[in-house]
Amino acid sequence: MFARTSALVFLPQCGQVRNMATLKDITIRLKSIKNIQKITKSMKMVAAAKYARAERQLKPARVYGNGAVALYEKAEIKAPEGVANKHLLIGVSSDRGLCGAVHSNVAKAIKAKIATLTGEGKEVMVVNVGDKLRNILQRTHSNYLLLSCKEVGRKPPTFTDASIVATELLNMGYEFDQGAVIYNRFRSVISYKTDEKPIFSIDTVANSENMGIYDDIDADVLRNYQEFALVNIIYFGLKESTTSEQSARMTAMDSASKNASEMIDKLTLTFNRTRQAVITKELIEIISGAAALT
Amino acid sequence: MMAARFLRRSIPVLRQARCYADAPSGSSQMSFTFASPTQVYFKEASVKQVDVPTLTGAFGILPAHVPTLQVLRPGVVTVFNDDGSAAKFFVSSGSITVNADSSVQLLAEEAFPLDQLDVAAAKANLEKAQSEMASASDEAARAEVQINIDANEAIVKALE
Numbered sequence: 001m002f003a004r005t006s007a008l009v010f011l012p013q014c015g016q017v018r019n020m021a022t023l024k025d026i027t028i029r030l031k032s033i034k035n036i037q038k039i040t041k042s043m044k045m046v047a048a049a050k051y052a053r054a055e056r057q058l059k060p061a062r063v064y065g066n067g068a069v070a071l072y073e074k075a076e077i078k079a080p081e082g083v084a085n086k087h088l089l090i091g092v093s094s095d096r097g098l099c100g101a102v103h104s105n106v107a108k109a110i111k112a113k114i115a116t117l118t119g120e121g122k123e124v125m126v127v128n129v130g131d132k133l134r135n136i137l138q139r140t141h142s143n144y145l146l147l148s149c150k151e152v153g154r155k156p157p158t159f160t161d162a163s164i165v166a167t168e169l170l171n172m173g174y175e176f177d178q179g180a181v182i183y184n185r186f187r188s189v190i191s192y193k194t195d196e197k198p199i200f201s202i203d204t205v206a207n208s209e210n211m212g213i214y215d216d217i218d219a220d221v222l223r224n225y226q227e228f229a230l231v232n233i234i235y236f237g238l239k240e241s242t243t244s245e246q247s248a249r250m251t252a253m254d255s256a257s258k259n260a261s262e263m264i265d266k267l268t269l270t271f272n273r274t275r276q277a278v279i280t281k282e283l284i285e286i287i288s289g290a291a292a293l294t
Numbered sequence: 295m296m297a298a299r300f301l302r303r304s305i306p307v308l309r310q311a312r313c314y315a316d317a318p319s320g321s322s323q324m325s326f327t328f329a330s331p332t333q334v335y336f337k338e339a340s341v342k343q344v345d346v347p348t349l350t351g352a353f354g355i356l357p358a359h360v361p362t363l364q365v366l367r368p369g370v371v372t373v374f375n376d377d378g379s380a381a382k383f384f385v386s387s388g389s390i391t392v393n394a395d396s397s398v399q400l401l402a403e404e405a406f407p408l409d410q411l412d413v414a415a416a417k418a419n420l421e422k423a424q425s426e427m428a429s430a431s432d433e434a435a436r437a438e439v440q441i442n443i444d445a446n447e448a449i450v451k452a453l454e
Contacts, residue, residue, distance in 0.1 A: 063327065070327075225365055
């Protein structure tokens with residue numbers, strides 16, 4: 001109140017005058033914020049339903065994905081150090097926004113990895129699943145993009161989607177030695193963490209030291225096995241990513257609705273004050289007019 | 295790949311010797327994980343034996359089996375539990391990993407218990423696929439139809 005009166009007084013050379021908002025302005029603003037609040041509330045409900053389904057599907061997918069990387073962990077497969085090998089990064093996000101920092105976290109992780117790898121003189125290419133990630137990376141790192149996938153995020157991801165991504169990737173013909181799938185691992189409704197799972201090429205796995213203990217593997221079997229493992233890891237990343245995205249969207253829309261209702265409360269108070277001020281002004285005019293007559 | 299295998303056979307001393315099975319180091323049971331992308335059937339369970347159909351033939355896996363990696367073909371997976379009961383599942387394809395610590399990961403692209411499959415529908419699909427084989431034009435289409443035929447034949451065989 002105090003600030004407003006001093007603002008009214010302090011009107012030096014600027015020709016513009018900032019009037020006190022009229023009742024009509026406040027009404028318009030109030031209506032638009034109420035509409036926005038309805039929209040964010042319904043988006044939150046939709047995201048909550050999708051999140052519940054995604055989390056249910058995540059349980060078996062997690063067991064499946066952990067089984068797929070078990071070989072890499074138990075055999076401690078790693079690419080030979082020091083050799084200038086080619087890297088492949090697969091970033092998993094989606095097409096839709098309004099979900100908090102999901103996409104930018106993956107993009108940040110990818111950018112950091114590109115910086116370290118190019119600093120060490122290694123070659124790296126990026127496959128992104130999801131339009132949002134492509135938009136972010138295209139601005140600065142467009143020459144690292146190998147393959148882009150759209151129409152992600154509308155429906156829950158299936159194993160077929162992962163196999164399509166893997167097939168296209170293998171058909172591109174980029175002979176990578178090792179790489180990683182960068183995704184958002186789901187921890188709980190309110191938290192997720194950007195994580196990565198390693199992927200290796202057929203040669204890296206075959207030449208790794210501990211592979212000797214595995215009996216009787218010929219090249220064909222190993223190639224089939226590796227391709228299947230690649231699809232599994234991509235599928236796992238997709239499932240975790242969707243769950244994190246839906247939970248992040250739920251939280252974002254929830255806080256948007258809360259902010260909107262706070263604004264509505266404040267504006268309603270301003271509206272009432274303005275309304276009372278208008279009434280008071282009219283009363284004063286009437287009374288002073290009457291006083292002038294008598 | 296051949297050179298690597300030759301090298302492996304000629305220097306057996308340098309790595310874990312592939313001779314008589316070493317006494318299983320603490321794990322006389324296998325930790326068996328059997329899952330498809332949408333469903334988990336066994337998670338780190340202890341079972342007696344697992345029979346799997348692979349591209350190189352069907353074989354049974356007991357605890358302390360030599361480590362190996364295999365790719366599955368359409369067929370029946372039989373799991374023998376510790377209490378002697380057997381559970382049969384039909385798998386379409388996938389991979390199996392037996393690690394040195396006797397843990398087995400069987401990842402199937404699609405897996406269903408046998409009693410969920412309908413033999414009449416399988417026979418109908420098989421006939422349809424066989425008739426499509428005649429009209430298949432190029433290599434890729436022919437390969438797809440062949441896969442269809444193989445899978446349906448395996449289902450019919452498993453259910454009879």
